[in-house]
Structures are given as C-alpha cells and as structure tokens.
Amino acid sequence: MPEKQIPQSIQSEQPSISNCPYGPVKCKDCGEEQYPIHFTNPYTEAIRWFPATEICDNCEKIKTEIRNLEEFYAYAGLDARHKTMIFENFKTLTEQARQAWIFLSAYAFKSPLPTANVFIFGPVGIGKTHLACAVVNSLIQQKRYVRFRTTVGLLKQIKETFGPKSGATEEQIIWRLTTTPLLVLDDIGVERPTDWVKEIIYYIIDERYNSLLPILATSNYSLGELSEKLDDRIASRLSEGRIMKLDGRDYRPGRV
Numbered sequence: 001m002p003e004k005q006i007p008q009s010i011q012s013e014q015p016s017i018s019n020c021p022y023g024p025v026k027c028k029d030c031g032e033e034q035y036p037i038h039f040t041n042p043y044t045e046a047i048r049w050f051p052a053t054e055i056c057d058n059c060e061k062i063k064t065e066i067r068n069l070e071e072f073y074a075y076a077g078l079d080a081r082h083k084t085m086i087f088e089n090f091k092t093l094t095e096q097a098r099q100a101w102i103f104l105s106a107y108a109f110k111s112p113l114p115t116a117n118v119f120i121f122g123p124v125g126i127g128k129t130h131l132a133c134a135v136v137n138s139l140i141q142q143k144r145y146v147r148f149r150t151t152v153g154l155l156k157q158i159k160e161t162f163g164p165k166s167g168a169t170e171e172q173i174i175w176r177l178t179t180t181p182l183l184v185l186d187d188i189g190v191e192r193p194t195d196w197v198k199e200i201i202y203y204i205i206d207e208r209y210n211s212l213l214p215i216l217a218t219s220n221y222s223l224g225e226l227s228e229k230l231d232d233r234i235a236s237r238l239s240e241g242r243i244m245k246l247d248g249r250d251y252r253p254g255r256v
C-alpha cells in the first residue's frame, strides 16, 4: 500500500498525544487500528482533534467498489439465482457445452461486443440460462452495461406501464431495452403469442438489429419453431449470428 499523502496540518497520530480526547478505534470491517486525526490551524497553531473513522480507507474503498458493482447488477436486472450462474461453475459435460463455453467466455470479453446475435437453444435444464447469465455476470464484473430479461418478465414490465400506478412509461421501458449494449432475452417462445406480444418482440429485435446492437437469446425452441410460433421476421433477425444447440440431460432433478 502506498503511503497516504496527508497535508502537513492534518495528521494521523498515535493516541499518546496528551490532549487528544479520542482513543484509537478498530475498523468495523477489518479490525485494523485507526487513530484520531488532528488539524493544526496554521495561524493560531491551535489543535483540533477528530475521532478516527469507523471504517478504514481501505475498507471504504472496497465498499465503494461493491456499491458500484451493485449499480451494474441493478441495471442488468439479475436476481439472486442468476448472480450465481458464472462460467467458473458451469460443467462442460458435452462437446456442445464445451464449445458454447469456449465461445461465450471469449465473447464476454470482446469490446465492443460483436453486432451479430447469439442464439442458444435446446431442452429444459441443460444450462442455457446459466451460460447466458455467465456472460451477463462477466460483463458486470468488467463494469459493462447489459440488461437481462426473461421474455415473460419483459412483457410483464411493459404491461405494467398500462396501469395507473406505473413509474416508467412504455416508451421508457422499450427505450431501455433497445439501446442497452447487450440485451439478453431469456426463454423466448414461452409467452402466449398474441398479436401484441409478437409486435412488441418484433419491435425490440428490429430496433436493435437496425442499431447494430446484439441480442443473446435463449429458447426451448429452434429458430424454425420460433418462426412458426412467433414470426419469421423475428426468427430471421435472430438467426443472423451464432446459433448454438445444447443437448443432454436436465441438470435440475436430484440436485441439492
């Protein structure tokens, strides 16, 4: 640790200074002893004492860092489970999973991100959301902006703007989704495909496509199936990029 630069008139002192009214304080976080600070008025030479802070500079810096990261998590919209899904705890049990891991762990460090989309599909419980969240978590650790939404959650958020108690407007929500550097759209295809749903999803995908901003989507459906279920224009735009099929057994049953 480099020596802290303290102006001459402000010094951290051992508590042996006779007229200091404060004793040393242990940092609440790391326990390191902290000393009171005194300030000498350069004109009158009068000394004024201040108690030591409850948290040392080092721990304060760490706390600020965590707070900053929390902002990126809040922006991304990750919940507790999603925060645990990282590259380090993803087991590459199949060759497809290994290839996906290799591709996505490199992808997350590309800056800027490639404009091409990424589409991961396959049956339930095989790690699609895990890999998508691993990308999100990696970007957050790098302090980069990314938004994660399940398709159902995204549609719900937009619907809520129709209510009287809504905070943000529909335009604001859609603007956030269409301008973020990476939108991760989890579980596309599970929503009931009403005309409104198709229109909203198409709009978001098309806006991002036109702005050269990527989407990383996951689905239980292939692009062919999504084309039938939703809209071929949606599937066509998502198909422009890397398509990854994952297979294998459901990771969920029997897991503790």
Ligand SMILES: Nc1ncnc2c1ncn2[C@@H]1O[C@H](COP(=O)(O)OP(=O)(O)OP(=O)(O)O)[C@@H](O)[C@H]1O
Pocket: 085, 089, 090, 091, 092, 093, 097, 122, 123, 124, 125, 126, 127, 128, 129, 130, 131, 187, 218, 219, 220, 251, 252
């Ligand atoms: N290869 C893996 N290594 C470690 N954990 C895994 C792996 N695959 C899945 N998991 C874990 O199993 C659970 C289910 O995985 P995940 O949510 O990613 O599945 P999914 O493919 O998105 O399924 P669904 O289609 O139902 O959304 C998660 O808790 C995830 O962390």
Ligand SMILES: [Mg+2]
Pocket: 128, 129, 130, 186, 187, 218
């Ligand atoms: Mg999933």
Ligand SMILES: [Zn+2]
Pocket: 027, 028, 029, 030, 031, 032, 055, 056, 057, 058, 059, 060
């Ligand atoms: Zn400390």
